[in-house]
Amino acid sequence: MPQTVLVVEDEPHIVDSLSFLMKKAGFDVFIARDGDAALRMVESCPPDLMLLDIMLPRRDGFDVLKSVRSNPAWRDIRVILLTAKGRDVDRLKGMELGADDFVTKPFSTKEVVRLVRQHLGVEEKTA
């Protein structure tokens, strides 16, 4: 059964591209457009990995991360933060709160796919 990736991002085109990339890499993809929706989805169907944006409407990425890390049942969910270039403080704060990794916008698509595979223990397909 394919592993699942939850994309938490409010910008439709970024959701679109990440969703395409994750599906192409062989994962099942769920999408949440804000922090509240992300937590509801984690509760109903915990993913294997979250691609979590920080600047989200209603509840920001840090809040979502804190909630995920405070529930022992969700301890194994991998979290990769999407941070903005030039915001080093966000990266440091996210890692402090328990994120597993981060990618910086504007990110390289190959880098995102590589990181997700690495954290989910999936070998890269060879042509």
Add this chain to the structure above:
Amino acid sequence: MARQIFAGRKIRHLRAQLGLTQVAMAGQLDISAAYLNLVEHNQRPLSRKLQKKLESVLPVKEGELSGGEEARMLSALEELFSDPLFDRNRPGGATLGDFVAVHPEICRAVLKLYRAFRNAREDRLKARESLSADPYFADTSHKLLTQLTSIRSFAEILQDNDDLSDHQRGRFTDVLVDESKKLTLMVGELFDFINGESLESSSLSETPTDEVVDMLSVNDHYFPELEDAAEQLRERIGNPQPYGLFDALVHYLDEQLGISVEIVPVTTQPSLKKGMWELEGEDGGVLRLMETLSVSSLVFRLARVVAEVAYADVLEKTLARGHVSSDEARRLCLKALGSYFAGALMMPYAAFRQAALELRHDIDLLRRRFRVGFEQVCHRLTTLQKPQEEGVPFHFVRVDLAGQISKRFSASGLRIPRYGVLPAQWGVQDAFLKPGRISTHSMRAEDMAIYFSITRTVTKPGTMVGQAGNTFAVSLGCEVSFARHMVYADGLDFTHPDSVLPPVKK
């Protein structure tokens, strides 16, 4: 005790210029060559007697060998070269000393250039801080990154995936075109914002009060025309002693300008038009002054009226050198120039500068010598910027109990905030805890330089019976390399900043 004078380098340089040997010059001075050698190597101070003899032998003006200006310039240059900018090519103290003695004009120019550079560097930092804190800029940066992320992602997907369907390829290409258009619009808006900001900072952000401060600053706080005019008036009224200035000015106003002076009892109703004074009639008339004004304030008002009536053309000519944007700014600038004239009349440049150095800026002693107020002395000290006869470069700031700045002048290089409340770190408001007493304070400013200052309260009298006056705190300070010229800094060790700076609050 008189200050010891060491002017060895200068004497050596001037002797060499004359082509004299030590033995030959010692002969002319009637001293031994060995003693002259010690003086030239600053191993012996210059006695008053030898100074006089040297002034008759060497091509110098009277007092030029006193070394005061040289020492101040050397301090300023040492501070300049302590800037990290010169980490790799910092000249030694002896080299600097020689250079000051031999090329004072070049040193002055270098100091002026460095002051301008430091101000420009601070302006750039401030602009960067204000831009990064601007909500519009933060929001736009986020949007730009978001659009760039979309464009990069889809461009890479199109490049890396040959197996896309026509529908996918078309959709992803549309995203690229749409996001590129949005990005173009946003960059245009960003340029408009930046241009708008620079336009605003060059004109709209200036208040009339700012224009006064800028006018003073552009002129290095020194107006030779007004100094000359004040000097001319002093001569016309017979060079009175400080305690005779009031009578001399009253007489001049009456005889020459047809203005009679009335000292008005505080019980007079209605109160005077300008609070403490009023002038009735433009050409001739009556100048009424409130009896609660101190003698120094009375003289100051009289002198300002003389400036505005008899020396209006000089004030106008001085103002015409700069640019003022409004009638209000013009009115305030003329008022500031009139006040400058009054200060110059009450504290003549050469005598005041000499006294300031001799008395090591002891404000109370200067007040007594010139019969002026504390604030008037502080203000005048900031104006001692005559080329080649400079005083210590001071800054001056006045705040009310809430910390609101009502006066600011800076020749010291310290950036005084243009708006709002003075930070508590400056220690100025502490003066309110000890009314009437002088407190000292040291601080490290944003430019990392350390400044030493003295602070005291001053109280303006009320205009009615039973009305309390307004109390302000005034602060006079300088960059620490000049602090040794202030009697208040005696005993402080500025070579170890931690010993003079207040502890950091945790």
